[in-house]
Amino acid sequence: MHVGLEHYLTVSFLLFALGLLGVIMRRNLLVIYMSLELMLNAANLALVSFSRFNDKLDGQVLVFFIITVAAAEVAVGLALIVALYRKRQSAHVEDLTTMKL
Amino acid sequence: MEAINNLLGGSTVPDVLFYVFAALTLLCGVLVVANPFSRNPVTSAMFLVLTIISMAGLFVLLHAFFLAAVQIIVYAGAVIVLFLFVIMLLDLKEEQRRKINLFGAVTGLISVGAILTISLKALGSMPTGTDSPAPTLEGGTAALGKLLFTQYVLPFEVVSILLLVAMVGVILLSKKDLK
C-alpha cells in the first residue's frame, strides 16, 4: 500500500499519545521527562512529514530549532531535577506536593 | 530489485521500510513508558535511544537527511547521554511503591483516549492518497542551510543566545551553595 501523509501522521499521533501516557502515569521524575521528549519527537515527525508533502523546507527548519531548544531545555530541566533531588532526597513525584492548598 | 518488488506485492521498498521503522518506533515508545519487566529508569532511557534512532530512519525515508543526522548526533548522542548521566548521578533505586498506579492509569487512559479519538477522527476526514510529489528537494542540506541563513537568521541567532542562557542557568542551578 502506498504510504501517504496520513500514515506518518498516524504514527506521530500514536507516539504523542504514548508520551502523554507516560507523563500522566509514571511517577519517576526522570521517566516523566523522557516521555516529554517522546512527545517532542512526535511533533518533529509530524512537522517533517508536512514539510515533505508540501514541498517546502520550512518544516525542517522548525524541527532544527525544536531540536536545539529541546536540548537546552533538557539541560536546564535536569539541573533542576538534580537540585530538587538534593533538597528532597527523592525523585518521586508524589513527594513533591508543596503546592497543595 | 524486480523480484523484491514482486515479492512485496506492489508496494515499494520505501513503503516496507516505513512500516518497519514505524513499528520499531512505536514498540520502543511503549517500552519506554510501560515496561512490564523492569521499572528501572535506565531501561527506559535505553529504549528511548532506540526510539530516537528509529525516528531518524523515518526522517531519512522522508528525505530529511540532515535532520536525521542531527537527530542522532544531538538527541541520541547528547540529550539521552545527559539523561543517563543524571540517572547514574542520582543513583535512583527502583520505585518501591505500589507497582500499579491506579489513579495514574485511569487518568492516563482517559486523557490519551480523548486526544487519540479527536486526533484520529480529524485525520480520518482528511482526503487520502496524497502522493509525495517529485523530489525537487534533493540536496536538501544545502537548501536547508540557505533557508536557515536568509529567511530564518533571526531565530537562528536568538537560539544561539538561548543556548548561552541555558548554559549559564545550568551552571548556576547545579551549584551546591548559591553564595
Next chain:
Amino acid sequence: MKYEILPWLILFLPLAAAGCITLFTLRYRTVSALLSIGAIVTGFVLSVIFINANGWQPSTGESIANWLTIGGLQVDFGLKLDALSLMMLLVVTGVGGAIHIYSFGYMHDDRGFSRYFACLSLFTFSMLGIVLANNFIQLFISWELVGVSSYLLIGHWFERPSAGDAAKKAFITNRLGDFGFLLGILMVWGILGSLNFSVLQGLLLQNSSALGTMATIAGLLVFCGAVGKSAQFPLHVWLPDAMEGPTPVSALIHAATMVAAGVYMLCRIFFVLNPEALHVIAYIGGFTALLAALIAVQQDDIKRIIAYSTLSQLGYMVMAVGLSGQTAAMFHLTTHAFFKALLFLSAGSVIMALHHEQNIWKMGDLRKKMPITFWTFLLGALALSGVWPLSGFFSKDSILAQALEQHNYLLFADGVFVAGLTTFYIFRLFFVVFFGKEKSEIASHAHESPAVMTWPLIVLAVFSVIGGVIGIQGIYHRLFVGEAEQAIGFGQMLFEPFAQAPLTASLGILAVIIGFFAAFTLYAKADQDPLPAKLGGLATAMKNRFYFDELYEATVIRLHDFIAAVMDWIDRWLVEGLGIGLVRGGTDLTGRALRLVQTGNLQTYAFLFVLGVAVVMWLVLK
C-alpha cells in the same frame, strides 16, 4: 409696600447669627451672646419700622424665586405679611428679645453658653419662619425646625440623662402630631391642588364645600399638628418634662412662642376647618384646659406648676379657635406670651437666687429679699388669673364671651371653672414661695437678681398690665372679622367688657375672687400642703398627673418595643441569617470545592491540562 427687604432681613438675621456662632465664635462667649441678642433685637426694631411704614395691612405675600416645580406642584418661597403675622412678629422678636437679654445673666456660669445662644438664634429663625410662611410647605419646614430647636434646647444640659430623655420625648411626641399634620397637608393639596394660603383661602371662600367629604378629616389631621406642637390632650405629656431645659428656654419656647405656634397655625388655616372639625377642636381644648389646671393644683416644682398653667391656657386658646373666636384666641395668645414669659422669668430669678432649688416647699418669705421679682411675679399672677384691669382679664373674657355667643354652655362653665382653678393654683404658688416662713436654709440666703435679669421682668410686667387696652384686640378684629371697630377712648376701653357682655365679665371676676380666697386660706401660712388630707385620692391622682405617662408607657411604648423586637428578629435571622448566610455559605462551599483541584500533584495538573486541550481541539475541529 415700602421697605420690602425688611421682613427678609428680620427672618434671616437670626439664622446668620446662629451660623456665625456655630462656625466661628463658639469660644468667645460674649461675642456669641451679643450676636444672638443683636440679631433678635434688630429684628424687633426693624419690625417696628416696617409696621410704622406700612400699617397693619400691607399688601400680602411676596414670592421669591419659584423654588420647586414638580408636576402640578409649585412651591414658592414667600412671606405673608398681614396683621396676624406682623403682630406675631412683634411678639416673637419682642418677648424673645427680652428673654435673650435675660439669658445673658441667667446662663452666665454655664459651660455651653455659646451653644445655647446659637440654638436660641436657630429657634428664633424657625419661629419667624412659621410666622411669616405663606404656604404649607414652608410652614411645615419651619415647624419641624422649631421642633429640632426645641430638642436642642431642652437637652442643653445633656449630661443629665433626664434632660436627654425629656428632649427625645418632646421631639417624638411632636413628630406624632406632625405626622397627622403632614397627612392633612397632603390631603388638602390633593383635593384642592395648591399649598399657598391665599390661594386656598380664595378657593374655600368661593366654595365652602370644596373639600367635599374629606373636609372633617382633613381639618382634624391638620389640627393634629397643633395637638402635638401646642401640647393638647392626648399629646400633652411632653410639655412638663420639657422643664428640664433652662428656665429662659421654658419661657421662650414653652410659654410664649413655640407652643403658641399651634394656635397661630390654626388661625392661619382657619378656612380649612369645617364646623364638625371645629366642634372637636373646641372640646379637646376645653378638656385640656381642665385637665392641666387640675394637675397644676398639686404640683410642687415651681416650673411644673407654670408649665401646666401653660397647658391650661393653651387649652383656652384652642377652645377659642374651636368656637370660631380667632380674635379671642390670638388676643389671648399675645397677652399670654407677656405674662407667661414674665412668670417663667421670675421663677427663673427665684431659682437662681436659691441656687437651682425648684421645690416650692423649700422656699418661702422671699417677699422682702427679692422685691422686684416679688412685684413682677405678682403682676404676672394677677394677669394670668384674669384680674381687671390687667391684660389677662380682657383676653380671657373675650374667650368666655365667645363661648356664650356660640351658646356652648358646657364649655362656658368649663372656662369659668378653670379660671377659678387658675387663680387657685397660681396664688398657691405665690403664697408658698413669697410668704410664710422660710422653709429651708437656702431660702434665708436669697437675694435679688442682677439688673440684666430684672429689667426684662419689668418690661414684661408693664406689657402684662397694659396689654389689654393698647388695641391688640382691635388689630386682630380687623383682620379676622373684617370691620374696623370704631375708635373708642381709653376709659371706655377699660370698661368695654362690662358693657358688651356683663354676665361673662362678672362670672369671671367672681371665679377669680373665689379662687383667691381659697388659696389664701389654705396656703398663706402653710408649711406643707393641706390639700392631700382634704381630698385624699383625688389629690394623689392630681399629683401624679392622672397617670397619663404610665398609661402611655404601658400601652404605646410596650407595643412599640414589641414591634422593635420583631423587627430585630427579622433582621437577625432572616436578613442576616438567610440572606447573608446563604451568600457566605455559598462562597465558602465553592471555595472548598475549587480547592480540591489544587492537589499539588504534577500529574493531576497535567491531566487537567490535557483535558482542556482536548476540549479546545474538539471545538476547533468539529
